Amino acid sequence: GQNIDQPTEMTATEGAIVQINCTYQTSGFNGLFWYQQHAGEAPTFLSYNVLDGLEEKGRFSSFLSRSKGYSYLLLKELQMKDSASYLCAVRDSNYQLIWGAGTKLIIKP
Amino acid sequence: IAGITQAPTSQILAAGRRMTLRCTQDMRHNAMYWYRQDLGLGLRLIHYSNTAGTTGKGEVPDGYSVSRANTDDFPLTLASAVPSQTSVYFCASSDSGDGGEQFFGPGTRLTVL
Numbered sequence: 001g002q003n004i005d006q007p008t009e010m011t012a013t014e015g016a017i018v019q020i021n022c023t024y025q026t027s028g029f030n031g032l033f034w035y036q037q038h039a040g041e042a043p044t045f046l047s048y049n050v051l052d053g054l055e056e057k058g059r060f061s062s063f064l065s066r067s068k069g070y071s072y073l074l075l076k077e078l079q080m081k082d083s084a085s086y087l088c089a090v091r092d093s094n095y096q097l098i099w100g101a102g103t104k105l106i107i108k109p
Numbered sequence: 110i111a112g113i114t115q116a117p118t119s120q121i122l123a124a125g126r127r128m129t130l131r132c133t134q135d136m137r138h139n140a141m142y143w144y145r146q147d148l149g150l151g152l153r154l155i156h157y158s159n160t161a162g163t164t165g166k167g168e169v170p171d172g173y174s175v176s177r178a179n180t181d182d183f184p185l186t187l188a189s190a191v192p193s194q195t196s197v198y199f200c201a202s203s204d205s206g207d208g209g210e211q212f213f214g215p216g217t218r219l220t221v222l
Contacts (some may be wrong), residue, residue, distance in 0.1 A: 004151065030207075033210070041215070041216075042199060042213035042214060042215050042216055043152070043199070043213050044213070045210045045211070045212075048210065087151070087152070089151075089152075091207075095207045096154060096157070096167070097152075097154070097211070098151075099151030099152040099153070100151050101149055101150055101151045102151065
């Protein structure tokens with residue numbers, strides 16, 4: 001079967017750094033996405049990785065290791081507005097997105 | 110219209126009733142998707158359409174039907190609603206059907222009693 005695992009919830013302090021991990025087992029791999037979803041709102045695109053390595057975009061970075069079936073999202077200089085759920089999704093061999101249940105990130109002052 | 114709109118925003122429905130959730134996009138995207146999101150579960154694909162005139166089944170299609178008569182609209186119909194269909198429904202679109210970056214509508218919160 002296909003499976004994507006993320007921690008259910010994480011807590012971090014404003015101004016700090018947090019790493020959200022995602023491991024996956026899917027039928028084929030054609031890229032990995034991270035989305036942000038604030039409570040009661042729609043998911044919005046954050047990043048996309050298809051090759052191994054780190055992709056940096058401002059305060060957010062995403063890393064991929066295809067051999068390990070592993071990705072992480074790194075958030076730096078945390079702000080209160082970063083409190084949200086972060087969704088990991090893998091594009092499988094049929095080019096459909098398989099979604100993790102999401103990690104709820106709580107930022108404390 | 111800017112992006113993707115969904116209607117209604119929320120709805121309470123009696124079991125056994127028929128219901129159509131509406132989705133319209135103005136980005137001229139080829140592909141559109143319907144997901145349901147339940148607490149503790151990831152987004153689950155119900156149906157998708159890679160281009161106008163074609164549709165396909167996703168992970169959880171039973172009890173739902175879709176149509177794609179034109180590029181902009183992708184309605185989702187529940188023929189006879191059941192309580193297990195209580196969920197938040199998101200419509201999304203992408204430029205192509207290869208599962209690239211998807212843009213989501215604001216969602217419809219549906220409660221079936």
